[in-house]
Amino acid sequence: MGEVRQKKRKEKEKSTGKKKHSKVFLKKNKSSDKRRLNRRGPQLAPSLRREVGQVKGDIESDDYEFSDCSEGETFPGDVYEYEEAAPEEESRKNRRYDTVDNYDYELPDHFKDEDVSSDDEEIDGRNGKGNLMEDSDDDDLKKDDGSHARMLQNITGMPREAFEGKKKSNIVISEAYQESEYNPSRDVLDGNGLISIEDLLNPLQGKPGYSMLRKQIHQTEKKSMALQAPLPKADQERVERKVAYEQSKKEVSKWEPIVKKNREASTLYLGEDVDLGYSTVGAIASEFKPRTEIEKKIASLVRDGKIMEAHRNDGSKLLELNKVSFEEEKDRQNRLAKMRSLLFRHEMKAKHIKKIKSKTYHRLLKKDRVKEASVQIEMDPDAAKELAMKQEFKRAEERMTLKHKNSSRWAKRILSRGLNAQDEGTRAAIAEQLHQHANLTRKMHTLKDSSSSSDESSDEEYSDDQSADESNSRASKLLEKAKEKTLKALEDGEEAPNSGLLALPFMVRGMKKREEAAAEEAKIAIQEFESLSKQLNNSETENIDTETNSGRRTFGSMKKSAPEPRKKTKSEYYGDTDDEDDTEAREAVEYDGDNNKSSLFADANIDSDILCEDSKTHQNSVFKSFDETVRDPGPKTTHEVAIFASGTWKKVKAKDLEKRVDSKPSTIVSSKPELQGQVTKETMQDVDDQSDSDQELMVDGVLSSANNESYELPSQSDLIRQAFAGDDVEEEFEKQKEEILNEENPEPEKPVLLPGWGQWTHVQKKKGLPSWMLKEHELANKKRQEALKNRKDANLKHVIISEKVDKKAEKLYTKTLPFPYTEKDVFEHSIRMPIGPDFNPTSAVGALNRPEVVKKSGVIIKPIEFEEVDTHQKVEEHKQKGQKQKRKNGKTNQGKSAKKMKKGGA
């Protein structure tokens, strides 16, 4: 008995000492094991399990034999446990647990638990009793267990071991001897004195599920490591982030090929698979089906057969009702006309009312008018004349009516009352009126006399002039006119006014004086005019002569009598502009006044040198023919033979030419056979043909062969000059090139002494120019040289290539590289091909000009969807795919539309 108690106590001590550990480790293990076992083992039907639930709880409680305090407690798997002197359920501090009156495995209330009692030695007897009781209870439990297992076996029909298995492991092996210093327990003898898992496992050997359990334990042992302390939070997060990043990277990188494909695609098709539905109102309307009550009702009414038919029949009748009677229509028109006329009148009235202006307005207007008129009188003689006329008219009117001579009713009334009786205002008004009368009736002499008569006469004369002599030059006309005017003025001046203010003696004296001075002036002027007109007349008379002959006005003929004797020899190689005859000068002025260049322009062409290597007709003939353009027809004394020589041309006087014709051609012609004669004839004809003669030689399109004698041969010296013309040309070209180079890359200015700076001390002279100036000059020179070197024509002696920037053409070139490009070369190569339909076959134009994005308007662009993309796919397929897609889309569209239609129908 005592032994038993001892052992019990020990056990209890152990249990209390190890309470924590055992609870933590063993129990946890066990519970997990058990759960596993439960899973692995033969399974109960859920209904049975529910029934068995209570019993199971028993089994579980049995498992925790060492820890009685765990009764009815569910372990949430906490590692740590709150330790209290008394268990919570006992102390009833925390009433989370349902209080159960009596479990059949529970001890009765009166029985005191050992655990609770702190002092075991004090109550030995009680203990013994308690032990006894416990023992009996234990037995009871065992018995109970056994019967329970049997019962389960009966119910489930499973072997008993299935239910007993766990219980066996809990068998307490009692020691043979009492534990003491002399009788150590086996554990102590073995070494560590702890119970290992193997110890616990061994007894299970041979039981079903054992091997599994052992394997698991082995595994856990193998893998078992000491739990490390958790990482600091920052590190932990970093690790987590890293993992997350990897994960997300993988997730994202699967999109890469799609994105790449889209970015490199020349065309993106967006929203291709979206069906936009009906495109027309009609299509929508045709699909309409009534849904709501009202719609259905309306539809039933509208589509009712009877109604439709009635409507069809009734239509014509309805139209008949549209007829309107004649009277009604007439009435309506009348009404409208009346309204219109009323409106018109109203409008007119409004206009009239709007036009009416206030008194002050009119007064101001009048004032303005008067002012303007006064100004005009001063400026314009015509206006003055007009005004005078008006004044005259008014005077006449005034004399007729005597309107202002107190003849009005108002004036009469006032006069009858007596002027003295009136106030000052009225008196002033009367005086004003009288004054006005006086003003109006005063005779005007001055204006009338001078203006009217003289103007008329001058006009007449002017017209006379015109009729008499059309061809008079403008200058002479002006002169004459001026002369006549002055004469007239003189004559006019001699007339003296007989009456009026000007007739007063002192006025007359003053006028005389003035007239005398004016007459003197006029005389001088007339003299001048005469001298001028004489000069003009000299030329004019001749002009008139020719005119009478030709009946036309020709300026060209003036040359005939041109006084300047023209002696031009061949020695003038560079034709001077000054020497050119009048017509030429005139032309030069006509076109631009460009005298320098006019020396260059050639009046005639060299005709073709007749030379053919292969034609046998002409054997190396030296003969040359010259085309001549004869500027002035007929008996013109000079002919111009143009000879190209160093870009200039010269004129040879006719006499010289004639001489030459006399002397040289005769020899030539004589030496040559008839052949050449023929040729000369032809060339002569050619000369004729090419002549741009001013005189119209053609009558009805047929040329009258007039001047065949104009053919000339060039002199020997001319030929030589022509032959050696090249030397000059080259030099000249070089000069030109230099000029242009200087123009496009100007030479830097030579530095000059600075004015003012140290001038009187001669510092500059002594020291020379400042070094920076020299440096600058040198730099500029260098720059220029480089620029010249870089020119395209630097190595081409005979070519000048302009490097001027054409501002108008600038817009045709790219100024900066467009965005994605970084290199000029790549850009220029990429635009080398034209992409228009003119330069590409139709099969390629579409692809070349497809827009970057193809999209239907009004369609929402959806985000890209994942699809497998073959990264090695080529672009060719890409395009095909695009087309396929289109086709597919078409199909899907159809399907979808069908669906939609269905929806619409539903």
Place this chain on the structure above:
Amino acid sequence: MEKELGNVVAERILPPTEQEISNEIDVKVKKYMRGEGANLEVLKDKKLKGQLSVIEDLYGKSAKAAAKVEKWLMPSEGGYLETEGLEKTWRIKQETISHEVDILSRRNQHDIILPALGPYSIDYTSNGRYMAIAGRKGHLALVDMKDLNLIKEFQVKETVRDVVFLHNELFFAAAQKKYPYIYNREGTELHCLKEHGSVLRLQFLKNHFLLVSINKFGQLHYQDVTTGSMVGSFRTGLGRTDVMQVNPFNGVIATGHSGGSVAMWKPTSSAPLVKMLCHPGPVSALAFHPNGHLMATSGAERKIKLWDLRKFEVLQTLPGHAKTLDFSQKGLLAYGTGSFVQVLGDLSGAQSYTRYMAHSMAKGYQIGKVLFRPYEDVLGIGHSMGWSSILIPGSGEPNFDTWVANPFETSKQRREKEVRSLLDKLPPETISLNPSKIGTLVAVKKKEKKTKKERDAEEEAAVDAAKGITMKKKTKGRNKPTKREKKKHEIIEKAKRPFLHEQIKEEELSRKRSRLSEEVELPKSLQRFAHKKTVT
């Protein structure tokens, strides 16, 4: 690698005919690729690289398609005269040719003798169907060359120096005694272009719709015939000339002058693009190869020179004098002197022109103009006694593109084409020496700084303008003299401000520059320290 190998093998295996074809097509593809693609390896931008490679592929496809079209749809090849043994092509006469050719071609050999109305000049439409002739003494006529039908003939009763078709046969311009006129097909005078003056020579730029003329005074006029506006008019400054020709490749006008120089012009600049000394004597004629790279000139010193216009160098100098020169579509060069026509050909293909054919007219005929008829093996000759046409085998382009020029054009097609060409009309600025450079990158030169004087003048002008502003008459105390004065002062200050700002900026810049230069000018021993400083 395997694929490549496979390709190689496949190429080897190809039967000889196919091989030949593929080679031929390859050559054509190269032509249509218009140069090489960009080197994409250099590119760092992957997106651009991808896009460019896609585009390049498309280009390749387009070129291939075009090459195939050329190969299979333009099968007719131009023929040449071929001789056996000691026979020479230039000894073959027109009569012998006429015995060999078909009737239609034989009809192209004819002489029209019109002795009364002087030397004739001729012009063909771009499709070669119609011809305009102009007799010096006022005879103008239009001829349908297909059936040799005279469409219209009339007499203007004054000198006519040149005639040129506008964009189609409906209109042509004639350079008459005082002014050039534009007539329509019925001979109705539509316009008198007085601004041009008395014109010696006319040319028409088809793509730009510009009528170009050079007049007696050496003035060059460009007139837009669609709007009538004068696009350009300037003096050549090189004297009177009637040698003018348009370069069909780029629309540049070349004029030959008495000083032996040839100047090339565009309508937007008064200075010649290029001026080259071609001959020591006056230039008598000038012609351009249709590809625009070759120019032929002839001088009074009896030399004909062929120029490479890419390098501006002489390719070949031939003896002979030419009153008129012309290149055919296939590159034959015809020149006429006196009553003799010679045709040179680049028979070896190495740009060395040799004698190909010759033809002499009746004695005494003075040839004024030779002109190849497009799309036909015909050379038209305008001479003093009328006009004639001869057969030059291999001169015309055998395949015509109906979108470019259609000799069998119906009136409807003509109308369509007129509209199309008007829509595609090029602005006059596009005329330049190398039109393929259009669109490329050209660095714009920076504006040169204004001198101080200019700046001062500008400032003064601005201030004067500010002073000249008339002030409003304000009411209610705001019109006080003090306020007015103040306001005036303010306005002037405002006008001055931008100039001051500019000045300040410049000063700052110069200061910075001077600082920089100071840094640079550190003694050598100290330079490394300075460098270090900047690094850290």
